[in-house]
Amino acid sequence: xxxxxxxxxxxxxxxxxxxxxxxxxxxxxxxxxxxxxxxxxxxxxxxxxxxxxxxxxxxxxxxxxxxxxxxxxxxxxxx
Amino acid sequence: xxxxxxxxxxxxxxxxxxxxxxxxxxxxxxxxxxxxxxxxxxxxxxxxxxxxxxxxxxxxxxxxxxxxxxxxxxxxxxxxxxxxxxxxxxxxxxxxxxxxxxxxxxxxxxxxxxxxxxxxxxxxxxxxxxxxxxxxxxxxxxxxxxxxxxxxxxxxxxxxxxxxxxxxxxxxxxxxxxxxxxxxxxxxxxxxxxxxxxxxxxxxxxxxxxxxxxxxxxxxxxxxxxx
Numbered sequence: 001x002x003x004x005x006x007x008x009x010x011x012x013x014x015x016x017x018x019x020x021x022x023x024x025x026x027x028x029x030x031x032x033x034x035x036x037x038x039x040x041x042x043x044x045x046x047x048x049x050x051x052x053x054x055x056x057x058x059x060x061x062x063x064x065x066x067x068x069x070x071x072x073x074x075x076x077x078x079x
Numbered sequence: 080x081x082x083x084x085x086x087x088x089x090x091x092x093x094x095x096x097x098x099x100x101x102x103x104x105x106x107x108x109x110x111x112x113x114x115x116x117x118x119x120x121x122x123x124x125x126x127x128x129x130x131x132x133x134x135x136x137x138x139x140x141x142x143x144x145x146x147x148x149x150x151x152x153x154x155x156x157x158x159x160x161x162x163x164x165x166x167x168x169x170x171x172x173x174x175x176x177x178x179x180x181x182x183x184x185x186x187x188x189x190x191x192x193x194x195x196x197x198x199x200x201x202x203x204x205x206x207x208x209x210x211x212x213x214x215x216x217x218x219x220x221x222x223x224x225x226x227x228x229x230x231x232x233x234x235x236x237x238x239x240x241x242x243x244x245x246x247x248x249x250x251x252x253x254x255x256x257x258x259x260x261x262x263x264x265x266x267x268x269x270x271x272x273x274x275x276x277x278x279x280x281x282x283x284x285x286x287x288x289x290x291x292x293x294x295x296x297x298x299x300x301x302x303x304x305x306x
Contacts, residue, residue, distance in 0.1 A: 013228070070181045
């Protein structure tokens with residue numbers, strides 16, 4: 001089973017990398033960019049029997065390691 | 080004082096740390112590999128040194144914070160055992176849940192590597208007995224992700240319980256403004272656990288123990304621990 005985990009910074013958490021990318025886009029002349037936030041994507045292969053099991057495994061993976069819940073949110077997409 | 084220094088793949092300050100501990104205690108610390116499940120019997124102090132554990136992949140200190148040896152470190156800290164994390168070690172303590180909060184990318188985006196003044200916030204912890212409260216010291220900093228962040232409630236708790244160990248300041252001891260090298264909340268450079276037996280800090284006191292390298296303000300921390 002293929003799945004994707006997306007980890008993003010919580011709203012309000014300073015994202016200097018996003019800010020730097022935002023500035024770079026502006027200096028390249030890319031118009032209309034009001035803001036950029038940088039996140040992380042993990043493509044995960046799972047041996048889960050069904051979607052519910054896969055979701056539980058991914059949730060555990062996020063809470064244990066993939067996301068730091070002090071500053072980050074995560075979203076799970078199962079193919 | 081029996082000290083142990085944990086070495087992770089990517090640690091690079093374990094040698095400096097061992098030298099500082101040897102100078103203060105008169106004996107070499109045990110060097111403990113991250114894959115171990117136990118600390119040497121009778122360990123009084125565990126130190127997580129600076130560096131780039133596991134290449135700082137995922138997040139600084141995230142993978143190291145979950146290494147096998149950290150179960151033993153957690154048990155040691157829960158027993159009241161002294162635990163010190165410097166720089167990447169501080170990041171590991173936060174990622175492992177031994178200290179609250181997180182170290183974010185420096186607000187100015189740059190890796191900062193320079194001498195830095197600190198204010199010693201209290202001198203009644205096992206780590207700071209050889210300093211005077213409010214004393215200004217000069218040590219080295221070298222980090223890209225030292226911007227301490229926590230939610231408002233955690234910051235209130237740390238301040239209210241007197242758990243801020245060191246703050247960034249200028250040469251005159253004035254805290255704030257340009258003296259803050261990385262954007263840390265409340266100019267925090269280091270914090271204690273609630274029982275004050277765990278200390279995490281970004282600056283490197285272990286690099287300022289010899290007049291040959293420009294100062295000895297780090298010595299008192301190790302002398303305090305050895306006492």
